Amino acid sequence: MATGNVGVGTTSPKSNFTVVGAGCFSGGAGSTVACGTTAGSIYYRSASVGTYDVAENYPTSDVSINAGTIASLDLTSGTTITTATPGSIPLGVVSTDPGLISLVVYR
Structure with a gap:
């Protein structure tokens, strides 16, 4: 079709x-x-996704964030991400090619 x-x-x-x-x-x-x-x-359940990145959509007000940036929770807002700094807890690396995207729900 x-x-x-x-x-x-x-x-x-x-x-x-x-x-x-x-x-x-x-x-x-x-x-x-x-x-x-x-x-x-x-x-x-189970399967191989090869080399897919699993990504989440997090809001940010940090204009410097781009692919390859190590991101952490922005402690000033508590609901956005920012570029990780020494001492922060990293959430992950901003993907250049996400294969699976998770939904992040804020309540």
């Missing part, structure tokens, strides 16, 4: 591929990769 949307559990899919209800991705013969059984959640 070159155009259009595909829906599972719906007759009016809103995107290229829409699943309404639970769904799983499998490599075959009992090798479940990921399942989504709870609204808004995907449970990742």
